[in-house]
Every structure is written in C-alpha cells, then in structure tokens.
Amino acid sequence: MAGSWRAKAQAGGMLLAILGWVSSCVTTFVPLWKSLNLDLNELEVWTMGLWQVCIAREEGAVECRAHGSFLALPPELRISRLLMCLSNGLGLLGCLLAAPGLEGWRACEDKPGLKRWLLLAGGAAFGTAGMATLAPISWVAYNTVLDFWDDTVPDIVPRWEFGEATFLGWFAGAFLATGGLLLACSARSTRTAMLPAPASGAAHSLPVRITLLYSQ
Structure with a gap:
C-alpha cells in the first residue's frame, strides 16, 4: 500500500513539476507580462515582457x-x-536529479539510499524554482496594481494591466512548488520504509542475560 502511494506521489509530483517548469520557461520569454489598451487608438494593443515590448495591430x-x-x-x-x-x-536541475530517484527507474537500483537523496534533492530544486518564479511575478503584479490605482496620474493616461504571462507564471510557480513537495514527501516515505524492523528475539535476549548474571 505504501509503495503504491509513493509511486503515485512520485508520478504526480514529477508531472506537476515538469509542467510548471515548461510553463515557467514560456513565461520567461513571452512579452505578455503586461498589456496596455489605448482608448484613443483601439486598433493597437501594447504588451511588455522581460525582454521586449510589442505592438499588436488589428490587421x-x-x-x-x-x-x-x-x-x-x-x-x-x-x-x-x-x-x-x-x-x-x-x-x-530538478529534472536531472529527481528522474533517477523515481521508483521504476533502473538507475541506482542497488543504492536505495542514493535514490532517496536524489529524489529529495530534485524536490528541493523544484520547490526553490517555484519560489523563484512566484517572487518576480508577484512583484511585477504588485507594482502594476500600484501604478493602475495611482491617483497622481490623470485618468486620461492609459494604465498597464495584467498580461497572460502573469497568470501563467502564478500557475507555473504553484505547480513547481507542489510537485517538489510531493517528491520530497515521497522521498521521506521511502526512508521510513527502508528502516529495518527490530529483530523478534532481541527484546527477549536482554532479560535472559540479566537473569543469568544474577544467578551466578
């Protein structure tokens, strides 16, 4: 039962983490972090990203x-x-570390401790990647809200609004963090399953030895 839970947690965590990583890469390079619609010229839509500013025309x-x-x-x-x-x-890095630590992956099959540490390190890398994605997205979104409601700017001046990449980045960070957490939890479960059970006769050997000592 525990093995089945670990396998499902690892599969789900890896899937979420990879989906979040791909989404984070897309968020990094698309110029859709902010959007601006000009009331005076509705035929143009301005968008901004980390690397460039684009103008999309109606045609x-x-x-x-x-x-x-x-x-x-x-x-x-x-x-x-x-x-x-x-x-x-x-x-x-999380993909490269966590993949060999998955159950069913033939790498390091004779070293269960190493597989567990690889899985744990991969989960930590994914979790850190999620935080590194959520931080800039939330910062840019916060500044966008402040600028949008800035009373010192006349109402006639167009305001930047959230772009599609902002929401994609939030989902990406959440997927990365959740996937990393699932992988780390499954690694912890693997460690618990690896602990050896106490020998059945060990609990009875100590009283017998004490009795023999007193009898002498």
Whole structure:
C-alpha cells in the first residue's frame, strides 16, 4: 500500500513539476507580462515582457522591440530576469536529479539510499524554482496594481494591466512548488520504509542475560 502511494506521489509530483517548469520557461520569454489598451487608438494593443515590448495591430501585424541596456531597466525587470533564469535552471536541475530517484527507474537500483537523496534533492530544486518564479511575478503584479490605482496620474493616461504571462507564471510557480513537495514527501516515505524492523528475539535476549548474571 505504501509503495503504491509513493509511486503515485512520485508520478504526480514529477508531472506537476515538469509542467510548471515548461510553463515557467514560456513565461520567461513571452512579452505578455503586461498589456496596455489605448482608448484613443483601439486598433493597437501594447504588451511588455522581460525582454521586449510589442505592438499588436488589428490587421494581425506584430512589431517587437527589445529593451534597452540592462542597467537602464527598472529594478523589478532586472531582478525578475535573474530570478526567472534561475528558476529555469533549477527546474532543469530538478529534472536531472529527481528522474533517477523515481521508483521504476533502473538507475541506482542497488543504492536505495542514493535514490532517496536524489529524489529529495530534485524536490528541493523544484520547490526553490517555484519560489523563484512566484517572487518576480508577484512583484511585477504588485507594482502594476500600484501604478493602475495611482491617483497622481490623470485618468486620461492609459494604465498597464495584467498580461497572460502573469497568470501563467502564478500557475507555473504553484505547480513547481507542489510537485517538489510531493517528491520530497515521497522521498521521506521511502526512508521510513527502508528502516529495518527490530529483530523478534532481541527484546527477549536482554532479560535472559540479566537473569543469568544474577544467578551466578
């Protein structure tokens, strides 16, 4: 029963983690973190990402322009770039570590302790990747809300709103964190199952030896 639970937890955790990692990679590079609709020109929609700004026109044409110098970017975009790239790297590392530790994977079959530690390390990498994804997404979303409700800006000025990548990033971070937690819990369960049971005669041998000593 415990083995079946571990296998299901590992399969579900790995699936969620990989889905979250792929979604995080997509979130990193798509220019859809923010969107801007101009009331004066409804034929154009502006979108912004970590790397470029794009203009989508009604006829279907899309024109993108990369951001300027890295040092000229706002702090939220600079740190978000670093954290998202870190998340992508940790997600890849988690895949490489957790895969050999899965039950049914033939690697390290003769070393159950190593498989458990690989699974635990992979789960930790996925969990850290999830936090590294949620942090920049939430930071950018928070600043977007502050700018949207800024009373010092006239109402006629267009405001940036959430883009599709914001919601995708939240799901990606949640999937990574949940998948990593499931893998770590299954690794802990594997460790509990590996503990040797006490010998049946060990509990009775001590009283017998004490009796013999007193009889002498």
